[in-house]
Amino acid sequence: MQQLLDLLNTAIEETRRVRSDDKQLILLGTSLLHPADAFMSLWKELAPKMPKFQIRLVQLQEDLNSRNREYAMLGRSSDLIVGTFDSTTLKQSFSAIQLGAYHFGIAVRSDNPLAQLDEITYSDLTHRKVLMVSTGISEKNDLVRSEMLAAEPSIQPIDTSGRYDINTFNETVEENIAMISLTPWKRIHPNLVTVPLKTSVTVPYGLLSTKFPGKKTADFLHEFTKLVPTETQSHS
Structure with a gap:
């Protein structure tokens, strides 16, 4: 009897293995700046309805020769990433399914007086240096920059060399300056406090792929897209 049970268990495990091997493996890139939490929460609900597919998380690497850094690795080290996008991003060979929108904030060192505010307005940034990505990388960031300088021309934008990396956050702390930040980056650096910025501009985020991702992806x-709620879904 025990031998029969052992054989049965072996057969069950083999069946599970075969089924797992038959799944289409989708590589989802993730990093500090591109957390996959929003998608993975959704995937827990959708996975039983998409049994042919299996998600594998992979650590995103940067392409330092590209202003788009981790985005440039799409289709190379990962099939998909969760990231921000706008028309500027999508013109650079990416496609997106919107999952939501991030809000802008101002990140400052915890001992900076701005850290004590509940909300930051552009007037609070008068004569201050503000770190942000350079123009042409993000349409939404460019919009906030225009809004900010129109309201307070004395603000001094400090441009990064491309999209943010961990050194951007370190620079904010070391120089004790302000930095344009987004919702998912609130806890990246323990010495930074992120205060909501008073603006109506938001940044859509979602599931990004290359425009020609290959049959599996x-x-x-x-x-x-057939399963995502229609109010969540947005093709670009």
Whole structure:
């Protein structure tokens, strides 16, 4: 009897292994700046309805030769990433399914007087240096920059060399300056406090792929978009 049970258990495990091997593996890139939490919460609900696919998280690497850094690795080290996008981003060979929107904030060192505010207005930044990505990388960031300088011309934008990396946060702390930040970056650096910025501008975020992702990823996205609630879904 025990031998029969052992054989049965072996057969069950083998079946599970085969089923797992038959799944289409989708590589989802993740990093400090591109957390996958929003998608993974959704995937917990959708996974039983998409049994052909399995998600594997991979650590995103940067392409330091590109102003888009981790975005430039799409289709190379990962099939998909969760990231921000706007028309500027999408013109650079990316496609997106919107999952939500991030809000802007101002990150400052915890001992900076701005850290004590409940909300920061542009007038609070008068004569201050503000770290942000340079123009042409993000349409939404450019919009905030224009808004900010129109309201307070004395503000001094300090440009990064591309999209943010961990050194951007370190620079904010070491120089004790302000930095344009977004919702998911609130806890990246323990010495930074992020205060909401008073602006109506938000940044859409979602599931990003290359415009020609290959059959496996294209099949996944096709199934995914059929199941995602219509109020969440937005094709670009």
